[in-house]
Amino acid sequence: MTEAPVIEAIDLRKGFNGREVLRGLSFAVPKGVRLVIMGGSGAGKTVCLRLIAGLLRPDAGQVRVFGRNIERLSEEALLPIRRRMGYVFQGAALFDSLTVYDNVAYALHEHTSLAESVVADRVRHLLSLVGLEAEAQWKLPGELSGGMRKRAGIARALAIEPEVMLFDEPTAGLDPTNSKMVAELIAKLGTGVCDTAVVVTHDIELANTVADRVAILIDGRFAATGTPEQVRSSRDPAVQAFLTGEAR
């Protein structure tokens, strides 16, 4: 028997105030695969991630995570499932009044009873993994550059040793050098840290660096899905307009 996909969406639909944003999305993310969902601003990329994390409920369709349907689970039943997912929110979303150390250690302090020396070792390890110097742990988010904040957000999401990472626009607002560094970091995590991920973005360079598979979200549906090469050779004019930047 083959292993169930880590994430599976079946005919997902979600709308707000009578307007359908997602109009029947189906996809599967097997273990070891990084899926990049691309789409323009307002296409529904963040909605898609929030549905996967159980932070929103679909109007119709199913979301299966780790082989379990989550669309009707209570908040309480969702918690242990969410703790197996690392969510890097759009804009990094660190707690501004907490040091980098307390941000990265946050989930460990909340959900484990690890000794502080163990937490401190884990924080140091995570910071070095994402390319931040140990001194950064004593800083407040406001004292970091945008690129460093993104790295700290990734370290925080990794703290729980997730089985899947969800990245929302991890390169948004970064200059090309920092974007490239974050893209390379995400690709590096695939080797030994967390090999399964969903990345939502409108950054084609990021997709080219990290994607095993790409899905392009246009008008609430996937207009193209497949390997980056397959998607690039799509004959759909809307997909080509998106890829050449006309529709971004």
Ligand SMILES: Nc1ncnc2c1ncn2[C@@H]1O[C@H](COP(=O)(O)OP(=O)(O)OP(=O)(O)O)[C@@H](O)[C@H]1O
């Ligand atoms: N909680 C909500 N209540 C009402 N409307 C919402 C809500 N969340 C999302 N929407 C609407 O759904 C649509 C898709 O939003 P979403 O945030 O998923 O876009 P996105 O693809 O992530 O865009 P961006 O690239 O700008 O982040 C938008 O029109 C948005 O206004």
Ligand SMILES: [Mg+2]
């Ligand atoms: Mg978004």
